[in-house]
Structure formats: structure tokens, C-alpha cells
Amino acid sequence: MDIQYAYTILYVNDVPRTMEFYKKAFGFEEKFLTPENDYGEILSGTTTIAFANIELGSSNFKKGFMTSSLTEKPFGIELAFTTLAIEKVMENALQNGAVLLEETVTKPWGQQVGYVRDINGFIIEICTPIISKE
Structure with a gap:
């Protein structure tokens, strides 16, 4: 198939x-x-x-x-966008109407991840790519 x-x-x-x-x-x-x-x-x-x-x-x-609505809790689903310029992309999203959901953090596996909500309330993850150890 x-x-x-x-x-x-x-x-x-x-x-x-x-x-x-x-x-x-x-x-x-x-x-x-x-x-x-x-x-x-x-x-x-x-x-x-x-x-x-x-x-x-x-x-x-x-x-x-x-x-979806910004006045309600977000759905348990997200769109994830990868970038090496995570802080720049986060800031640009916020300047254009996104709402900060979670500040950028570094996960135990080394990936940087931050979350915003779009103008409709959907979750967007902005993160660095996960680097394979292969």
C-alpha cells in the first residue's frame, strides 16, 4: 500500500x-x-x-x-516547526500575534523547545531538530 x-x-x-x-x-x-x-x-x-x-x-x-479558541485550553495536538534560530522565530511569532504558551527550554536529549499558540489557539512547537546519534 x-x-x-x-x-x-x-x-x-x-x-x-x-x-x-x-x-x-x-x-x-x-x-x-x-x-x-x-x-x-x-x-x-x-x-x-x-x-x-x-x-x-x-x-x-x-x-x-x-x-479552537484562545479563551479555552488548547487541544492536545500541536504543529511542530524546526529551526536553528528558535529564539528569533519565537520572537517573530509573538510580534505577529502568537501567544506565549511555554518559554524555550532545553530537553534532556539536547533539543530546545518552546511553545506558542497561534491566533486561533492552536499549539505550535518551535524547536531545534533532533540530532540522530547514528
């Missing part, structure tokens, strides 16, 4: 505003945005991050779903 992980879709209130945040905060580029502004994708490396508006999500999931 040939299968690969292609993209993650985050359901948000405002797709263009969210895409603008990810472009400014992390330097990602727009890949696609529907004329209706209800679905868009950004270039973020090998895996695409996509955004769909709440209305589109509601049409996909007839029984409804929980929406």
Missing part, C-alpha cells in the same frame, strides 16, 4: 487572516486560496498546512466539532 501524510487542515474563523499570520510569523508562502476564501494552503516544507473556515468544517461534519 502506497500512502503518505499530505496535509493537516485547521478549521478557523478567518482563513485569509490565519494564512497572513503564518506568512508573517513564520515566513511561509501561500500555496492556494479559494476565491470564496473558505479554504487555503501554505507552503511549509514537505507537509502542507491547510486552513478551512468553520462553515466548511460544519458542512463536512454533520454532528459538529469543537473549535
Whole structure:
């Protein structure tokens, strides 16, 4: 069976505003945005991050779903972005509307990790790559 992980879709209130945040905060580029502004994708490396508006999500999931919000605890899922310039990326994200969740720390295995929440409340891990000992 040939299968690969292609993209993650985050359901948000405002797709263009969210895409603008990810472009400014992390330097990602727009890949696609529907004329209706209800679905868009950004270039973020090998895996695409996509955004769909709440209305589109509601049409996909007839029984409804929980929406992410900065006023509630975050979902137990995160997007992880690796960089060697962790402090610079953290600061840029915060300057562009992210909310600090956890300061940068160094894990016992040597990786630096910090956490912010995006403008919709989703968790973003900003971390250094894990170096294999092979």
C-alpha cells in the first residue's frame, strides 16, 4: 500500500487572516486560496498546512466539532516547526500575534523547545531538530 501524510487542515474563523499570520510569523508562502476564501494552503516544507473556515468544517461534519479558541485550553495536538534560530522565530511569532504558551527550554536529549499558540489557539512547537546519534 502506497500512502503518505499530505496535509493537516485547521478549521478557523478567518482563513485569509490565519494564512497572513503564518506568512508573517513564520515566513511561509501561500500555496492556494479559494476565491470564496473558505479554504487555503501554505507552503511549509514537505507537509502542507491547510486552513478551512468553520462553515466548511460544519458542512463536512454533520454532528459538529469543537473549535479552537484562545479563551479555552488548547487541544492536545500541536504543529511542530524546526529551526536553528528558535529564539528569533519565537520572537517573530509573538510580534505577529502568537501567544506565549511555554518559554524555550532545553530537553534532556539536547533539543530546545518552546511553545506558542497561534491566533486561533492552536499549539505550535518551535524547536531545534533532533540530532540522530547514528
